[in-house]
Amino acid sequence: MARDELLEMTRALIAHGKAGTMDLADDVVRVPASTYTDPDRFEREKARIFRRLPLMLAPSCELPEPGCYKAMEVVGVPVLLVRQRDGTMAALLNMCTHRGNPLAQGTGKGSRFTCGYHGWTFGSDGTLLAIASAPDFGTVDKAALCLKRFPCLERAGLIFVILDSNSRLSIADALCGYDRLLEHFGFRDWILFEQRTIPGPNWKTAYDGYLDFYHLPVLHAATFGSDFFNRANYFAWGPHQRLANPSRFAQRTGADEKLDLSQMDEADWPHDALLQGVWTIFPHISIASFYGGGVRGAMISQLFPGRTVSESVTTQYYVMERSPETEDQRQGAHEQFAFLETVVAGEDYATGKRQHDALMSGQMAHVLFGRNERGGQVFHQWVDRLVEARDEELPGLFRAASAAMPQEAVAA
Structure with missing residues (x-):
């Protein structure tokens, strides 16, 4: 023990x-x-x-409820932490997959994130939900344009993230x-x-x-x-x-x-x-x-x-x-x-x-x-x-x- x-x-x-x-x-x-x-x-x-x-990016009590989010820059990487509906934590690359504009700033609470540049909208899990003026934009695979997710683990009331989506290292x-x-x-x-x-x-x-x-x-x-x-x-x-x-x-x-x-x-x-x-x-x-x-x-x-x-x-x-x-x-x-x-x-x-x-x-x-x-x-x-x-x-x-x-x- x-x-x-x-x-x-x-x-x-x-x-x-x-x-x-x-x-x-x-x-x-x-x-x-x-x-x-x-x-x-x-x-x-x-x-x-x-x-x-693994980096400890936030204590759990900073993001206590579903929908709570925190945007931060970590050694040059824009990161978005979001508490999911089921209480788990997601760590996303805070860059719209259209042109790379950060989707969120600071802390807050919400179920979706809309880019302030062209209006693309993403769910709290990083899913691309909507492309503004989609018929005018052209055909793209929305499933391939979701936000990148980083390995994330919540332990001991602390939130750990690896800033490499392809990492094979277990947190x-x-x-x-x-x-x-x-x-x-x-x-x-x-x-x-x-x-x-x-x-x-x-x-x-x-x-x-x-x-x-x-x-x-x-x-x-x-x-x-x-x-x-x-x-x-x-x-x-x-x-x-x-x-x-x-x-x-x-x-x-x-x-x-x-x-x-x-x-x-x-x-x-x-x-x-x-x-x-x-x-x-x-x-x-x-x-x-x-x-x-x-x-x-x-x-x-x-x-x-x-x-x-x-x-x-x-x-x-x-x-x-x-x-x-x-x-x-x-x-x-x-x-x-x-x-x-x-x-x-x-x-x-x-x-x-x-x-x-x-x-x-x-x-x-x-x-x-x-x-x-x-x-x-x-x-x-x-x-x-x-x-x-x-x-x-x-x-x-x-x-x-x-x-x-x-x-x-x-x-x-």
Whole structure:
């Protein structure tokens, strides 16, 4: 069971916390600085990672009902997500098959989409329903002019899409069983409280920060405090990772008191304690729990490469277990989300921008990831592996990663 795996990780965190130790990588790793700055490498990463692997394009609660849609551009590809009548999700290429004009913008609700250029109309499943002035236009095969559909899978209250309609990669296989653990957050029943989009530095520079507790008491001294922890144990499911502080202490939702888990029966461990830390979904998602207004919540950060090697764009979704019931709860949730903007945009991304600008000088050959930064090591190893992998090798890479995991975790 996935819960058993959560319990096992919590036991490991407690044991390290009591011993004052942490799980370390075998050695310090060097990563060429050019992997952050080379424009050609950047374009290969977009093409071979972001256009070939499953991407989490929306939390389910952003599109809660049949007919709800969301139009977005993902690494240059116009995508239209639409909740179908039966509750399933479709991911369509948001381009009219007449001349390529995008059919929808933003978010909304509707059962059909009419092109604003010439009036062709499509159903929510991408079927071409009508051609304006059809007798004048001429004879065409309408069935061959439906919108292109992308592979799509909804798991753990998250919507995953591969931007390759011919992909042979199974989204479920690429998740390596990680989605079964994410199910324990319960996102499928949560609500979307607020969201915003912020600019950032190079996508890997930005993502490195989500895989790193080492910087917390230094960079965030003014927000978290200089005595904040800087250690993390790392748990991996293929390229997907969880990092959590090795400690026997946990905090109950909405309460300031710290619980000593080592002094409690495991049956009494709060559900929150089993999910603490940061959960990352390769190549671009970070999930962290928060408790603004005393209501259980999480910030889901969705990171995409920008138009140049020096840019990225992050959408932050603040999702909550339930809607705030009082004005104090609403205010608390708003304040929590505003605080997180200060931390990420004002501290992490501002520092990442300065760091990336310095690397662009070409004066440093390598950057370092210490033994205490295993998450960054694993991330860059997977980036390198996937940039070089051929299309036909992708399914085998993820199957091999799952096979290397403990069998009880794979079957959970």
